[in-house]
Amino acid sequence: MSRSLYYADAIREALRQCMQEDGDVYIFGEDVALYGGVFGVTKDLFHEFGPKRVRNTPLSEGAILGEAIGAAVYGLRPVPEIQFSDFLTTAMSPLVDIMATYHYRVGTKLPITIRAPSGGALRIGHFHSKCLEAWFVHTPGLKVVVPSTAYDAKGLLVSSIRDNNPVLFLEQKKLYREIKDEVPEEIYDIPLGQAIIRTEGSHITLVTYGSPTYLALKAAALLQKEGIELEVIDLRTIYPFDKETLKKSFSKTNRVIILHEAVKIAGFGAELAAFFAEECFEYMAAPIMRLGALHTPIPTNPVLEDHYLPSLQDILDAARGLMKY
Amino acid sequence: MEQLTKKQHLELYRYLRLTRALEDWIFYICANQNPQKPLIIGKGYLSTGQEATSIGAAYALEKEDWIAQSHRDFGALLIRGLTPRELLLQYFSKETGPTKGRDANVHLGHTGKHVLGFISHMGAMVPVANGVAFAMKYKKKKACILAFFGDGASSQGIVHEAMNYAAVFKLPVVFICNNNRWAISTPLEEQMAIKNVADRGASYGMPGVICDGNKVEEVYQTVLKAVRLAKKGGGPTLVECKTMRMSGHGTHDRAKYVSDQEIASWKKKDPIMHHEKLLKKLGYADEAYFKKIIAEVKSEVEEATQWAKNQADPSIQNQLEDVFARS
Ligand SMILES: Cc1ncc(C[n+]2csc(CCOP(=O)(O)OP(=O)(O)O)c2C)c(N)n1
Numbered sequence: 001m002s003r004s005l006y007y008a009d010a011i012r013e014a015l016r017q018c019m020q021e022d023g024d025v026y027i028f029g030e031d032v033a034l035y036g037g038v039f040g041v042t043k044d045l046f047h048e049f050g051p052k053r054v055r056n057t058p059l060s061e062g063a064i065l066g067e068a069i070g071a072a073v074y075g076l077r078p079v080p081e082i083q084f085s086d087f088l089t090t091a092m093s094p095l096v097d098i099m100a101t102y103h104y105r106v107g108t109k110l111p112i113t114i115r116a117p118s119g120g121a122l123r124i125g126h127f128h129s130k131c132l133e134a135w136f137v138h139t140p141g142l143k144v145v146v147p148s149t150a151y152d153a154k155g156l157l158v159s160s161i162r163d164n165n166p167v168l169f170l171e172q173k174k175l176y177r178e179i180k181d182e183v184p185e186e187i188y189d190i191p192l193g194q195a196i197i198r199t200e201g202s203h204i205t206l207v208t209y210g211s212p213t214y215l216a217l218k219a220a221a222l223l224q225k226e227g228i229e230l231e232v233i234d235l236r237t238i239y240p241f242d243k244e245t246l247k248k249s250f251s252k253t254n255r256v257i258i259l260h261e262a263v264k265i266a267g268f269g270a271e272l273a274a275f276f277a278e279e280c281f282e283y284m285a286a287p288i289m290r291l292g293a294l295h296t297p298i299p300t301n302p303v304l305e306d307h308y309l310p311s312l313q314d315i316l317d318a319a320r321g322l323m324k325y
Numbered sequence: 326m327e328q329l330t331k332k333q334h335l336e337l338y339r340y341l342r343l344t345r346a347l348e349d350w351i352f353y354i355c356a357n358q359n360p361q362k363p364l365i366i367g368k369g370y371l372s373t374g375q376e377a378t379s380i381g382a383a384y385a386l387e388k389e390d391w392i393a394q395s396h397r398d399f400g401a402l403l404i405r406g407l408t409p410r411e412l413l414l415q416y417f418s419k420e421t422g423p424t425k426g427r428d429a430n431v432h433l434g435h436t437g438k439h440v441l442g443f444i445s446h447m448g449a450m451v452p453v454a455n456g457v458a459f460a461m462k463y464k465k466k467k468a469c470i471l472a473f474f475g476d477g478a479s480s481q482g483i484v485h486e487a488m489n490y491a492a493v494f495k496l497p498v499v500f501i502c503n504n505n506r507w508a509i510s511t512p513l514e515e516q517m518a519i520k521n522v523a524d525r526g527a528s529y530g531m532p533g534v535i536c537d538g539n540k541v542e543e544v545y546q547t548v549l550k551a552v553r554l555a556k557k558g559g560g561p562t563l564v565e566c567k568t569m570r571m572s573g574h575g576t577h578d579r580a581k582y583v584s585d586q587e588i589a590s591w592k593k594k595d596p597i598m599h600h601e602k603l604l605k606k607l608g609y610a611d612e613a614y615f616k617k618i619i620a621e622v623k624s625e626v627e628e629a630t631q632w633a634k635n636q637a638d639p640s641i642q643n644q645l646e647d648v649f650a651r652s
């Protein structure tokens with residue numbers, strides 16, 4: 001049985017079912033207990049599982065991730081919430097220095113899933129809107145997941161929690177109550193590292209992940225009327241990422257647009273571009289196009305933020321440009 | 326202890342009333358604006374009911390001093406010379422505002438008025454205040470800086486680092502913890518295992534003092550003593566102002582997690598009511614005077630709104646400028 005669920009509610013269902021499945025899974029973070037988190041994602045879980053498994057912490061991200069590491073070494077399966085992914089900057093040492101390197105150095109598994117809302121377009125400024133995923137993909141030892149649908153959010157969170165490695169689960173805060181789709185009632189998983197083709201097309205591969213997926217689909221619908229077919233690939237997991245699916249699509253289209261909400265310069269798109277250049281050169285018929293945000297801090301003002309972010313028009317222009325090759 | 330003059334008492338009253346009026350107005354706009362075409366970008370973060378902490382502390386400063394304000398310090402910002410017009414430009418995200426319309430609400434700074442640029446990361450500006458304090462010493466200036474942070478922010482490692490650091494170098498900083506009992510939905514009891522943040526002073530090697538954060542004259546006297554010590558080279562002090570967050574975390578938050586009793590008991594300790602009583606007792610003012618000030622600040626805020634509303638919005642033309650200084 002499946003029914004339509006909001007993105008946020010699908011995440012809560014994954015948390016609930018993972019906690020039912022495994023008594024060592026527990027949640028902690030700022031305001032996650034009675035209040036249910038600032039986005040209401042953990043709402044009601046406190047009533048269901050009690051204060052031991054759903055716990056408020058002091059305002060201390062460094063200590064939160066420190067606890068996650070220690071508890072995981074001892075055998076628990078911690079699922080900390082960082083209120084906004086922007087605040088990971090105050091916990092970089094436990095995350096990057098300890099968590100990411102632990103298994104390689106000490107040989108002990110760290111089954112930790114860090115949930116952190118990410119992304120902008122909500123007019124809440126530089127400190128609540130950043131997309132920092134490239135930093136973490138650049139850090140060996142972390143898996144990075146960025147779901148774009150309710151269905152994926154649930155299945156990928158289940159996989160992340162069951163995974164024996166640290167996973168940074170970057171929830172798209174813009175989608176929490178904007179996106180609703182069919183989600184099975186029972187627990188299921190979606191393997192990490194598998195992309196999905198959102199719409200098929202033969203002219204241009206558009207690679208993206210997270211909330212820009214919807215922008216890409218809009219562009220695909222518009223371009224189709226002009227006879228330009230986009231194949232929209234949603235990566236879902238950006239480390240590890242699905243090279244097979246990308247290569248297969250690119251071997252057909254020979255053209256690619258890479259789209260993300262993060263700053264374009266040295267964003268994750270640069271890694272993807274390098275992948276196409278290094279490993280798919282024989283299929284390339286046109287320049288690799290990247291679309292991302294401007295190289296500035298994120299403005300709060302709507303006019304500036306809209307201009308800061310990659311737009312529908314940017315995709316249309318890039319696609320039309322590529323068709324000249 | 327030095328007594329406040331009548332003029333000072335009345336000036337403090339005006340700041341209390343102006344801050345209240347400005348923030349009531351911000352609350353009103355947030356509640357009534359068209360979400361499709363908002364005047365205020367984002368939410369309001371208000372100090373309503375705890376204004377005395379920010380105002381009493383900043384009032385102890387002189388012109389050459391600085392502040393590293395937190396997100397409920399409009400009182401201190403007004404004292405530092407930011408005007409209601411400027412603060413509304415910031416809330417309306419206008420091009421001529423303190424952050425050129427790039428940032429909004431409480432995320433601002435003003436170097437000319439000796440106000441550091443606040444960021445959201447709680448407590449992050451506390452070590453930056455140390456830097457200003459160090460530079461004051463370096464330049465042999467008899468000045469100091471107030472570093473404001475909340476009870477929640479006090480749990481950030483960097484705040485502890487900064488206090489230890491300031492004590493080691495005897496920096497002219499006064500740490501002001503506005504302990505308003507809540508950090509979003511998290512009550513004090515879940516934030517720390519101690520009763521008083523001020524108790525931590527001893528562990529860093531600096532005085533830790535407590536004052537009633539709702540009594541503006543008491544905050545002033547307490548901070549003034551710490552400011553004088555700092556300027557004499559006596560190093561930092563940790564001042565804890567006990568108060569209460571009387572509204573939601575932001576204008577979007579109805580704060581259902583706070584009990585009605587807690588609010589009711591603190592209502593009786595409202596800082597403006599307290600100050601009015603004091604002014605009457607001292608024979609400095611009467612009801613008619615209060616009415617006059619209330620009307621004055623109300624029209625000041627309304628005038629500022631009308632003016633700020635009509636200022637230019639930022640444009641995308643110069644959006645890429647200023648990431649780096651040009652010279
Ligand atoms: C490092 C960091 N983590 C989380 C947040 C989200 N957040 C914003 S305000 C706040 C509570 C702040 O409480 P407190 O310091 O007591 O200040 P108050 O709001 O009560 O004035 C939290 C958790 C943040 N801004 N910074």
Ligand SMILES: [Mg+2]
Nearest residue numbers: 475476507508
């Ligand atoms: Mg507080």
